[in-house]
Amino acid sequence: MKDIKKRIAFNKFKDYSFRVLGLLSTFVGLALLFALIADLFMEGAPRISYKFFASFPSRFPEEAGILSAWVGTLLIMLVTAFAAIPLGVAAGIYLEEYAKKNWLTDIIEINIANLAGVPSIIYGLLALGMFVYFFKFGESVLTGGLALALLILPMVIMATREAIRAIPNSIREASYALGATKWQTVWWHIIPYSTGGILTGIIIGLSRAIGETAPIITVGALTFIAFLPTPPVSSDFPFISFKWLFDPFTVMPIQIFNWVSRPQQEFHVNAAAAGIVLLCMTLLMNAAAIYIRYRFRKKIKW
């Protein structure tokens, strides 16, 4: 009896020890993250103002701003989304609903998973070879956007496939049993019911792309740009222009990198402020992803 009590006490001690250890580990991770963010905010927050968003980079730190960087980031994301979404969603739908399941699709499946893990600089090299040297798109918004589209394409494909796989087969059978074709089933059921999952995957992909620096530098983004790309709409005929696609650009992470690599402390403040802006962009996107997932989960419960 006494032995058992001792044993229980010892077991409880081990239980208690792990509790403390686990709590400490969690705390260390959170505290570090919090300290980093707090540091960033304390350094950069005072610098954030309307002027900071509306000014081009400059030799004088107080006058320098992130106009060309955030516009560049926005345009790049636009190109990335326009390229990656249709390709990725179509490929995902094809692989899940149309492709015969055989060794070839198995190989494709494994390789898409592998592609998602390829270092981003490799995509930069690929884009440099393909879009800059072969297609001669130049070191442009288009090239940068397409490079990032390549990077997130596997993620979009996998998110699409996962979302489609969550649809019970009984729903497909119900549709086919009424005489629907594959496309009717995809259009009326598969796409609508997987939209939540697909959108979530796309946003998470884009929020990864927004912080990427390596592939963007590889395809030749500039570090100092004091002008904006050609506006997409103008008052002269034909009113819409795609010339901006071929303009040089810079993006937020490159601007940040450029500022921290300068010796003057004032530029480091600018870097911190730009870091806050980039962080907020990412957090906003993740919040949107969580919200969309929540909305669609509520609407469709299998």
Added chain:
Amino acid sequence: MTVTISEDLKAESKNLNFYYGALHSLKNVNLPIARRRVTALIGPSGCGKTTFLRCFNRMHDLYPHNRYEGEIIIYPEKLNIISPSVDPIEIRMQISMVFQKPNPFPKSIYENVAYGLRVRGVKKKGLIDEAVEKSLRGSALWDEVKDRLNNSAFDLSGGQQQRLCIARALATDPRILLFDEPTSALDPTATSKIEELIIELKNEVTIIIVTHNMQQAARVSDYTAFMYLGEIIEFDKTDKIFTAPSNKLTEEYITGRFG
């Protein structure tokens, strides 16, 4: 075994064999299906009832390695609906199916019923409204849902969902209606509602129903086929099967001694 019946036929399977890859799961099935009657398929689990039922609307064509041999003829055209030259979609447009578990779409009640018409390219709202009401009345659901046609089908109870699936299957005026254990996921009240409905529906449409429930087969069907290991062991008028089966296996099965 071959059987003949003295009524008008809607369909007839002749020497039907079916293979899931190498698995030979229907063996020389011969069965007449009387027009505007209910034919019940009974038999122990795994004997091939679902497999047989799903031949009638070519559901097996959705999956690879499945193979039919023989014929299922529909009348009056005398068309062999499992012939490779017949488009499965054309068959599914005429022969509807209600599944074991209610499987409404996560859309509104209205859209669920309208879907079959949308698939057929019907665009006129008037026509669709009319068909939706008629089918919901036909499946005895209209009074319960007429005020909330735009609510999600997922808000309905299991029994209501199953009747919604019946309405969905009825909306396109099928010539044959297939039921695969339509009440196995439902409580007794919902079950008896669906049984009444099936008896009602046979005035309009030919019905084949798979069931594990002997009382249900006895209550709703006019003809019963007893299947065992992929074969039809006995087929006859339901009264005859349940009062004086001629085969010993059939008798053992319906008296609950095996299966």
